Amino acid sequence: MGKNKPQRPDLPLHKIIMVGSGGVGKSALTLQYMYGDFIEEYDPTKADSYRKKVTLDSTECFIDILDTAGQEEYAAIRDNYYRSGEGFLCIFSICEQESFAHTQEFRDQICRVLDDETVPFVLVGNKCDLAHLRKVVPREGEAKAREWGCPYMETSAKTRQNVEEIYQTLMRKIRDRKEAQGGGKGPQGKEKKKGKCVLL
Template sequence: MSKAKAQQPQVIHKVIMVGSGGVGKSALTLQFMYDEFVEDYEPTKADSYRKKVVLDGEEVQIDILDTAGQEEYAAIRDNYFRSGEGFLCLFSITEQESFQATVDFREQILRVKNDDTIPFLLVGNKADLEDKRYVSVDEAQERAKQWNVPYVETSAKTRANVDKVFYDLMRTIRDKKAANSPKDPPKEHTTKCCVLM
């Protein structure tokens, strides 16, 4: 029995990080992956990370794609969105523009995925910079409510809620996969026929 279990392919949850440049996508990803905060990070073209984690007692792999915030990668971004199973959409609580940009990111994802139940978390990063806050909690929660998605504030610097956003998203991805996979193989309908001579 244990041999058969070892042969099972590992479950992989594909997470895509989206948001404007400079909101902390890479910092959040690196904090989750390696427990380190990188203050000065070169603008990302797109980096992929994979990590084994235990999600509610089950060992799974998380595949994280840290996308570029720059607009010139829009065509490539559509391909990334197609491959993603769940999305962390980041903005900086210190930057109103990055918050407004989340609307465009969500619209692009919905257009590419053609599914408005796609696992998605709205993430307000840089929560450690409360004194420089431009986006109120109420404003962000209101948007999340309109979209029917969770809203979480994080800080890549202090590690606040970093694990939470990745694990919450993986749970949502897992639940969606479970809901979409057939529970039992469909029973074949057999029709009895009699041959008349």
């Protein structure tokens, strides 16, 4: 009976978009985070939206996750997705060099659409449970993340390694940016340093 409790509209809402090539595990990560389930097979043809109440550093808030399909054929649809996001998890498979190369295209498109180079990002190398099939070494991901000024984390949707952490990390970046922009400090933030993960 308690399932239909009214939602708390006063709680902060953080909007996260999952981007990355098809088959890298965006949906598997999302479903593992939302429901604690690992799903091997998933329909890749649709985008799905999820929302749940979570606790971030002892404060309740909502997370809104848009899991894009990866094979979005229409740029206009993709651009609309990007405009709705406050932060992005950019996913690749550590077993696929090509999916790693494509992360730069996703990053460039997002920065172009939003006209913002400082949008909160986390670069995620997924499928680290398949280390014996690894094609992208950690230092490559770390170097790319330094270039973007964002964190790099490796995950496994299967073992749940770092799944909670990637969403929490990105929500903190979104929250801190909102506070900086709304708290009289202005969007420029004083701590901007090249090559570091800057919380604006």
